[in-house]
Amino acid sequence: MERVATGVPGFDGLIEGGFPKNFTILLSGSPGTGKTIFGLRFLKEGLDNGEKCAYITYSQAPKDIQDQASEFGWDMSRLEFLELRPEEFEEALAGKHYNRIVxxxxxxxxxxxxxxxxxxxxxxxxxxCTSVLISELPKESVWLSRDTISEFLTDGVIILKSVEAAGEVKNLLKVEKMRSTKIEKKSNIYSITDKGFEVKSYLAR
Ligand SMILES: Nc1ncnc2c1ncn2[C@@H]1O[C@H](COP(=O)(O)OP(=O)(O)OP(=O)(O)O)[C@@H](O)[C@H]1O
Ligand SMILES: [Mg+2]
Known part of the structure; x- marks a missing residue:
């Protein structure tokens, strides 16, 4: 099975080297957990390989997204921004050949x-195309996405959480599901730094 590297340091090793090509991945997490940064890093990897990449955004202006990327020194000038309503997807994407979409x-x-x-x-x-769909996850949700449907329709689910224990805040990433891939359902610690999103290690027990 062909794998698509995300380029997120420490992450691809958790899923046999990357997302299976053509997969649709749900990336779900509460506000500020780094969903957008993860998505941008995934697209940067594609752009660096000469792939055609698109970002469909509703919540932030393209300029804000570009500014965020340049904070990490990522050149994403070749990234295409699409403003599409769900009912426009089919027509707008017809005949297009994107390798990666967020x-x-x-x-x-x-x-x-x-x-x-x-x-x-x-x-x-x-x-x-290999795509990442970002969803907000209310903090105490028993579901894996806000709409409670996308976790079933997608091929893979990644959950980002910020938890506080003994006065310390930890960022945790868990691969909840990844079809055709061996995964360990463990929480991994990640951080966001000047270099972007980085998965560090398993959570110590
Ligand atoms: N250079 C940096 N160093 C450390 N942390 C950073 C840096 N740049 C951004 N962050 C952190 O990254 C987080 C925002 O990441 P991002 O926008 O990807 O989150 P998000 O999950 O998409 O949020 P939202 O739900 O609001 O869309 C913020 O909490 C911010 O503090
Ligand atoms: Mg965001």
Whole structure:
């Protein structure tokens, strides 16, 4: 199975070297956990390999996203920004050949029905694209996404959490699901620094 490296330091080793090509991955986490930064790093990896990459955003202006990337020294000038409503996906993506797409975020689309999400996933798979769908995750949620559907429709689910224990805040990343891949369902500590998103180690028991 062909793997698509995310380029996120410390992460690809958790999933046999990268996302299986053509997969749709749900990246879910509470506000400020680094979802956008993770998504940008994934796209930067593609751009560095000469791939065609797009960012579909609703919540932030393209300039803000570019500014965020340049904070980490990432040149993303070749990144394409698409402003598409769910009902426009099919037509807008027809005949396009993106290698990587990040959609930020599912939660900021007012109505993303099971149908339009399903069509989006199918369309991106058809074009050979590997995509990351970002979702907000309310802190105490028993579901894995805000819409409670996308965790079932997607091929993989990554959960980001910030937890406080003994007065210390820890950022935890868990690969909850990754079809066709051996995963260990452990929480890994990650950090966000001037270099971006980095997965450090398993959480010590
Ligand atoms: N240079 C840096 N060093 C350390 N932390 C940083 C740096 N730049 C950004 N951060 C942290 O990254 C976090 C924001 O990351 P990001 O925007 O990816 O989160 P998010 O999950 O997408 O948030 P939202 O839910 O608001 O969209 C903030 O908490 C911020 O403190
Ligand atoms: Mg964000």
């Amino acid at each position: 959609l930020d975020s599912l939660s900021s689309i007012a109505v993303m029905t099971r149908d339009s999400l399903g069509r989006f996933i199918m369309k991106t798979k058809e074009m050979g």
